[in-house]
Amino acid sequence: MNDNFNMLAKTMFGFEDILAKELLQLGAMDINKGVRSVSFVGDKGFMYKANLALRTAIKILKPIKTFRVFNEDDLYKQVYKLDWAALIPDNGTLAVDATVNSNQFKHSKFIALKTKDAIVDKIRDVRGNRPNIDLRYPSLKINVHIDKQVCTISLDTSGESLHQRGYKTATNIAPINEVLAAGLLLLSGWDGKSNFLDPMCGSGTILIEAAMIACNIPPNLMRKEFAFERWQDWDVDLFETIEESLLKKVRDFHYKLVGYDKSPSAIAKAKGNIANANLEEFITVEHEDFFKSEKNTQGPLHMLFNPPYGERLSIEMESFYAAIGDTLKKSYTNTDAWFITSNLDALKHVGLRPSRKIKVFNAKLESRLVNYKIYEGSKKAKYQD
Known part of the structure; x- marks a missing residue:
């Protein structure tokens, strides 16, 4: 049958x-x-x-x-x-x-x-x-x-949108959708095999999704309900068997997952959401200004973040994006840096040539996921090794 x-x-x-x-x-x-x-x-x-x-x-x-x-x-x-x-x-x-x-x-x-x-x-x-x-x-x-x-x-079969994982109880002005965060991480090639930094972490969504990918944790374990649970053929024993089989595939993570934000309230919200997701042992968040920071880990670093676009936060965008490029170039060698933005004019002021530009949407905003590979020494030297 x-x-x-x-x-x-x-x-x-x-x-x-x-x-x-x-x-x-x-x-x-x-x-x-x-x-x-x-x-x-x-x-x-x-x-x-x-x-x-x-x-x-x-x-x-x-x-x-x-x-x-x-x-x-x-x-x-x-x-x-x-x-x-x-x-x-x-x-x-x-x-x-x-x-x-x-x-x-x-x-x-x-x-x-x-x-x-x-x-x-x-x-x-x-x-x-x-x-x-x-x-x-x-x-x-x-x-x-x-x-x-x-x-x-x-x-x-789902009911409420599957981006509603169940761990996020506090958000900032411009929070990123959980499905969008997970998709950007997968598009960036994040596989949990290096250290990770979100230098503008807000309420911690990208960090939490990165940890779940690194540890192979199913993203919707914490949801209160799926629509199929109200169906006449709902099989709770089968559901629990599937849940257990997925949990057996969870793996260890042996690197650092770190988030920075210069807002104390954002750090407090991120810590709360990380605790809700039971991921405190994997993620550290610090009150830190990315533009005053420098790479403090050995080996390759994977970076993904969601900077302001100028849609909801009043910032001088051209100088802000120029500072992103300067900070990456001066302080973050051996880093695979990715970020999403809908501000394509400000993007021109980063001052670095992107390795990739991928068209995506953040809600209704047409955006780009951009990648900057920051090599140790010059790019030319990299290819002469």
């Missing part, structure tokens, strides 16, 4: 390749990259595993029906045909969200409303009562996706 089914992992722009690699390493089948998504095949246990272990997924959807639609009545009729009573228990609740990319269908909220009407009408006709709507903790969360005239109805 084949218990496998299709699933879709949603992600951020530019993370499709690394999400596909994560899925391959976890053991997914039939992996296919889309735009901001990767489809794959697995069974119920793999659905649990994907939610627990994927670092760059925002949601895991389980498509249950795909059909063509030409108007709202088509949508209603096709949704009504499905056996919703088998999916939503007596006295159960539901929530519907929709995304639309179509000239025919303009309003995602209306599509969600039409879908909801079809579902509750079907259950009323079968059972004699209509299920209630619960936007926060529904028994079943349904996703509608319309691309041109192709509509896919999916069950949302």
Whole structure:
């Protein structure tokens, strides 16, 4: 008996390749990259595993029906045909969200409303009562996706976005999303095999994600709940078996993970979040101004940070970014330095030639993940060795 089914992992722009690699390493089948998504095949246990272990997924959807639609009545009729009573228990609740990319269908909220009407009408006709709507903790969360005239109805297996890991209780003015932090780390090639520094660590998100990657700790162990826990076929024993198998793959980390910030309140928040994540033994945070610091570890250093872009913090950006370049050049030899910014004008003032520029998005801000390799001696000498 084949218990496998299709699933879709949603992600951020530019993370499709690394999400596909994560899925391959976890053991997914039939992996296919889309735009901001990767489809794959697995069974119920793999659905649990994907939610627990994927670092760059925002949601895991389980498509249950795909059909063509030409108007709202088509949508209603096709949704009504499905056996919703088998999916939503007596006295159960539901929530519907929709995304639309179509000239025919303009309003995602209306599509969600039409879908909801079809579902509750079907259950009323079968059972004699209509299920209630619960936007926060529904028994079943349904996703509608319309691309041109192709509509896919999916069950949302995750619930709240998977970036909500559960460890972050305090944030600063411009916090970085946990999935974005993990994706940037993986794009930068971080593998836990050197010392690591986040010189502008804020509330500690990049440090925490770096530690979890280094130690191979599943990122979503601390989440309070996944949507599939309210499904009728929820198998707590299987879930705990998957959880235990992932925990057996946790590994030691033998280098230093350090964060700097010149704000005492940021340091306090970072320490609190690191404690919540139970990672104090791996991460040290220090009240330090990066521009007055210098590299204090032997061997290669991996650096990743999220400096201000000028969007929410009032700073003279050109001189700030020039100071980043000067500090890297003078004080951080043998460092693989990466940072993300949406301020492409200020980036020109770093004064170093980037080895790589990768287009990514921080929320709706088009940004670049840039890499500067700071060699010991000149770059020319490096290639003459």
